[in-house]
Amino acid sequence: MSTQTAVAPVGIDSQEAILERRSQAVIEGIEAIDPDFVLHLASSTLKIVLSHFIDGAGARPGRRVFAMPREEEGVAIAAGLELADVRPIMIFQDNGIGNLLTSLLTLSQPYHLPLLCIVTRRGGLGEYNSMIHTISERSEALLDAAGVRWFQLDAHTPIERWAVEIERAWHFARATHRPVFMLVNLMGA
Amino acid sequence: MSIERADVLRQVDAAFPDSTVVLTLGGTVREMLAVAGRKGNHFISLDAMGQTISLALGLALGLEEPRPTEKVVAIEGDGSLLMGLSVMSTVGHLKPKNLVVFVLDNGVYLATGAQPTAAGDIDMVTVAKACGWVDGRDVRTPEELSAAVAWALSAQGPILIRVYIGTAQIPTSYFLEDPVILAEDFRRWLRAEQAPTSIG
Numbered sequence: 001m002s003t004q005t006a007v008a009p010v011g012i013d014s015q016e017a018i019l020e021r022r023s024q025a026v027i028e029g030i031e032a033i034d035p036d037f038v039l040h041l042a043s044s045t046l047k048i049v050l051s052h053f054i055d056g057a058g059a060r061p062g063r064r065v066f067a068m069p070r071e072e073e074g075v076a077i078a079a080g081l082e083l084a085d086v087r088p089i090m091i092f093q094d095n096g097i098g099n100l101l102t103s104l105l106t107l108s109q110p111y112h113l114p115l116l117c118i119v120t121r122r123g124g125l126g127e128y129n130s131m132i133h134t135i136s137e138r139s140e141a142l143l144d145a146a147g148v149r150w151f152q153l154d155a156h157t158p159i160e161r162w163a164v165e166i167e168r169a170w171h172f173a174r175a176t177h178r179p180v181f182m183l184v185n186l187m188g189a
Numbered sequence: 190m191s192i193e194r195a196d197v198l199r200q201v202d203a204a205f206p207d208s209t210v211v212l213t214l215g216g217t218v219r220e221m222l223a224v225a226g227r228k229g230n231h232f233i234s235l236d237a238m239g240q241t242i243s244l245a246l247g248l249a250l251g252l253e254e255p256r257p258t259e260k261v262v263a264i265e266g267d268g269s270l271l272m273g274l275s276v277m278s279t280v281g282h283l284k285p286k287n288l289v290v291f292v293l294d295n296g297v298y299l300a301t302g303a304q305p306t307a308a309g310d311i312d313m314v315t316v317a318k319a320c321g322w323v324d325g326r327d328v329r330t331p332e333e334l335s336a337a338v339a340w341a342l343s344a345q346g347p348i349l350i351r352v353y354i355g356t357a358q359i360p361t362s363y364f365l366e367d368p369v370i371l372a373e374d375f376r377r378w379l380r381a382e383q384a385p386t387s388i389g
Contacts (some may be wrong), residue, residue, distance in 0.1 A: 037250065068279070073240070076246075097342075106240075110326070112369045
């Protein structure tokens, strides 16, 4: 009996290696922001990032990290935290964008409340779910239609720049008084 | 004798003059403006359906440290609460000690033509306690309302007070303020409240 193991061709990183490296870059970017509150939703793609903040080195005293059952709830809690002058960020997958649009467009956006959302991409190359692309591939179009400013980190951006760009997105949200979405592709495409 | 929404709003405003009060949308905002006027400590949510408690939760968490003795009060309706019921579990999990929630339950979506809500079949206080809230009360009479407001001033949160109200409304005009101004007014009030008092 033979066993088959997926081996990346020479010179090409395995998907796991890419996920690990990009996740670490996202962690570094978020840590540079040093948020007081990290609000997150369930995501297998985000497992490394979330582990860092839930029970890893990022779970430091004075920082609260908690799960949201719904993205729109997270937006409203983050709006309250922003009004209270503390530092929240939200982390979730792009298939949750549809859930939060009403909350975002009736609260954060019209009230000029900054919010940085770190949003992982699904549905592209490397996707293993047969359905999720039907919403995830429309993420940019949904955000554009909603007038929500977004940036994207993927293979086009050198990994060395990811953390810096995430930190810049935080400052950009504050400078422009609005929510900013940083779309991050952790899956290798 | 039944309780009307304006009765509750008057009592809450009088009891919490220096606390953050987050108002749910629609008629509640307009009636609070009618009975209390524009207040710096009132955060007016114009249209974030189902998110009043979530917004207040964020404020409660953010203000726990700088203002440990001050309450954060949410005034929510039964219909709006049911639009975002998941927040009950989040509040119960995070347990902000400073959070007080009044649910004004008239059993209908009054602002949109009085369509019935599902609230009549729900024991909200039991739901809150089952989710981990510290305590809750049902209020059906003016006497119970006064007692509940007094209790809310000193009780450790999170607590939920469900007030059964009628559907009478004060005649009001539309409130059309720019949301940016609403947010900034509230922030200015909060900054002034948090600023250290100068001596001499």
